[in-house]
Amino acid sequence: MLRIVVASPSFSRHPVLRQELLAIFPQTQFFDGEKVLAGQALLDHLAAAEIALIGTEKIDGTLLAALPKLKFIAKYGVGLDNIDLEACRKNGVGIGWTPGVNARCVAELTLGFMLGLTHNVFHTTTLLRQGTWHKRGGVQLTGKTVGIIGIGHVGREVIRLLAPFGCILLGNDIEDRNAFCREWNVKLTDKGAIYASADIISLHVPLTPETHHLINTAVLARCKPGAFLINTARGSVVEQAALQAALESGALGGAALDVFDPEPPTDLEFLGQQKLVASPHIGGNADEAVLAMGRSAIAHITRRKKQYFPIQI
Incomplete structure (x- = not known):
C-alpha cells in the first residue's frame, strides 16, 4: 500500500x-x-x-x-x-x-485592485472609518493604458476581464503570445514601453532569477508619474524598499500587493502606507x-x- x-x-x-x-x-x-x-x-x-x-x-x-x-x-x-x-x-x-x-480567481482580485485603486475606494474607505468625508472619486478604469507583464494563465484571464473597459492594453512575455494578443487587441511591446506609458502595471510573472526584483529603483524611475502598480504574482518580483520610496515620494499613485517577501510580512511601517493596498496572499484562495x-x-x-x-x- x-x-x-x-x-x-x-x-x-x-x-x-x-x-x-x-x-x-x-x-x-x-x-x-x-x-x-x-x-x-x-x-x-x-x-x-x-x-x-x-x-x-x-x-x-x-x-x-x-x-x-x-x-x-x-x-x-x-x-x-x-x-x-x-x-x-x-x-x-x-x-x-x-x-x-486558480488563474480566474487571481485575475478577479487583480481587476478588483484596478477598480479600487483608480476609483480611490481603499483610501476613502479608510478616511470614512476615521470620520472624514472625503469625496474624491479618483478616475475611471475605462480607457486607461494597462500594461500586463506576463501573459501566462493569469495574465490572459486579466486581459479577458478587461475587455468591457475599453482599455489600451500593452503586453510583454518571454513566450510567443502573438495569436492571443491579436485576438484580444493587445499590443506586444518591451517592458520599457510599458513602464513609460502605462497608467496601471500589473505583474503576472513567475519568480525566477530573471524576475527577482524585476521592479526596482531604476525601473520605478522610468514609470509614468502617478501610475499604479499591482503585484499578484510573487513578492520578490518587486523590491520592497524601492516601492516604498516611490510611494512616499509620490512617483507612483498607489500600489496593490497580494504577495510579499517574506510571508507573512513583518514590516508594519511599510504596510501602513497611505497609498498601499495589501491583502494576505488571498488571490488564489x-x-x-x-x-x-x-x-x-x-x-x-x-x-x-x-x-x-x-x-x-
Whole structure:
C-alpha cells in the first residue's frame, strides 16, 4: 500500500479535500499543525512518504536526498518556486502539477485592485472609518493604458476581464503570445514601453532569477508619474524598499500587493502606507479555487504522472 503523506496544513484542515483523499487512500497521513513545516520538522513528517502532497513547503536537494522512499510530489497550488525541479529530476521524484488551476480567481482580485485603486475606494474607505468625508472619486478604469507583464494563465484571464473597459492594453512575455494578443487587441511591446506609458502595471510573472526584483529603483524611475502598480504574482518580483520610496515620494499613485517577501510580512511601517493596498496572499484562495487546487493534487496522486513543465502562473 502506498504511503501518502500530506504536508500542507491548509489542505489537511480542509474538511472536503481531506475526506475526498481519504475516500481513495484511507491510510493517508495528514499534518494538523498551523504553521508551514520546514527543515527537520518537514523531514521528520515526510520520512516514510512515498508520495507527498505539499503546498508552499520548501523542497530542495538536501531534503530529497534524505527521503529515499519519496517517489512523487503532488503540488497543492500553482507556483513551483518552492521546489527544486533539477533536484527532483536527479532523485527520480515525479511532480504532479496543474498550471493555471486558480488563474480566474487571481485575475478577479487583480481587476478588483484596478477598480479600487483608480476609483480611490481603499483610501476613502479608510478616511470614512476615521470620520472624514472625503469625496474624491479618483478616475475611471475605462480607457486607461494597462500594461500586463506576463501573459501566462493569469495574465490572459486579466486581459479577458478587461475587455468591457475599453482599455489600451500593452503586453510583454518571454513566450510567443502573438495569436492571443491579436485576438484580444493587445499590443506586444518591451517592458520599457510599458513602464513609460502605462497608467496601471500589473505583474503576472513567475519568480525566477530573471524576475527577482524585476521592479526596482531604476525601473520605478522610468514609470509614468502617478501610475499604479499591482503585484499578484510573487513578492520578490518587486523590491520592497524601492516601492516604498516611490510611494512616499509620490512617483507612483498607489500600489496593490497580494504577495510579499517574506510571508507573512513583518514590516508594519511599510504596510501602513497611505497609498498601499495589501491583502494576505488571498488571490488564489477563493473557495472554488481552493477546491480546484486540492482536487487537482488528488487527481495527480491517483494518476502519478510525472510533469516537468516550464513554470507558468
